[in-house]
Amino acid sequence: MERIPVLRMGSLLLITIQVDMHDKLALQLQDDVTERISDWGSTGVLIDISSLEIVDSFIGRMLANIAGMSRVLGAETVVVGMQPAVAITLVELGMSLTGVRTALSVEAGMELLYGNAFTGSEDEQRTEA
Amino acid sequence: MNDLAEIISQNQDRLRTEWIRTMSSSVERADLISKAELDEQCGSILKAMVEGVKSSGAENIAGGGWNTARDLLNSISTSRARQGFSPTDVATFVLSLKQPLFAVIRDKMGKTPDSLFEVIWSSTQLLDRLALITTESYMATREELIMRQQQELMELSTPVVKLWDGILALPIIGTLDSARTQVVMESLLQAVVSTNSRYAIIDITGVPTVDTLVAQHLLKTITAARLMGAECIISGVRPQIAQTIVHLGINLEDVITKAKLSDAFGLALQRSGRAVVKTSTAAAANPLSGLFSKREE
């Protein structure tokens, strides 16, 4: 059966959700992530939801579950790329996704996890402290 | 009611000509529409009226047989509204058919007063209803136009300013109502994504009052931004507003607030790991040689 691919980048797991998920697919993803963390000793999980146009309570719970389970296994999770319409709807729905850290982009997410992704800016010169 | 249908159907040309003549003497904006166009519109309506009376009768203009007539009247009314005709002009368009129609009916049925009365009565009712359709349509078009202009006005009055790489400011001027706050929320969140800004400063110096509803909307915006991975700081909180917030029992525990926009900017810079440093080559204003020049060392 089709699965959402879980990619490995060193100690980071990268997951990009691009399809309109049905429940079984979501549950399969939860299983796959926990298994991979165990297999590869990953310390970070980055879930890119920038293609998701809908996040309902089921998907929200899935994200919270993945974050919770990963933490128990020693890995931190960041969800990135949430679309504005999705954020507005989640707030209205009453979902706060506590326990799930978020970032605006994959780079920001990596910086959050490993604190070393420097996104240069044209406004300033960086000086090492 | 086939009498009416036949009368109209067999006298279309006469009715159309007389109708246009009656209209021209009462409608003000004759310059806005060409004679050929008017001719065509009246002809189509007469045909549609025949169809309507034949299939659904003269009473039930909501019926399927009247669809063509209703559509025609709605589109004529909408285009008149856009062209700048007054509502009276549009209703008069339909009502000026009465005189020619009654004249024709009297010619055909003048010998039978009872039937004459019946047909005149149902045709006057029919034309009144058709005129009301055009008025409703006209109103709907104007309302749509006003709403669109309001929307554009709202969008123009909520600019999003990039203060620095990754730091946005949203100065809000004027009262925040439900609809406006929605627009503000959406513009802010969209800007956060498109400029990849982790910090958004919502400045409410220009907002006269904050009530529970507005506060709720602001809190929703902040929560949504947080869900996306951005932080909001509220600045420009005036003493009166601070008092109102406390009196209303609004919980702003999770929200960072600053009195001044500059403080909020400073905080955002600090949080994003930046410091502002003073260098020794500050420029001095020299009125004699241009606006600014380097100070000679």
Added chain:
Amino acid sequence: MSSVLKREVLPVKTSNDVVIARQKVRQLAVELRFSLVDQTKLVTAASELARNALDHGKGGTMTVETLVNGARSGLKMIFEDQGPGIASIEDALKDGYTTGSGMGLGLGGSKRLVNDFSIESEVGKGTRITAVRWK
């Protein structure tokens, strides 16, 4: 009184049906030219309610109708099932209420995503939830 322009009935019997229901609501919302945020709210509400009919109601149907009321247009969704029904509608509307496992948000969340919302339910007979969003 609103008139119905279009009506379609879809089954909600499998988790794949929930996906199809979402896509149908999205399609109609786009046709009616709802804003992106309103589309998202409608589709999310559909997903919540469809899943509710499936998980708690043991499967049922979703009826979608395109409505016209004067100059306004709207989208109506009706979810019906012959499941166990809801004992306390008041409780079901509270956030955090769930009879299953997980942090179910209850129907109160869906209610906030639409303009008109109503629940009819009888224990042992079934449930019918109607949700409408106007443009």
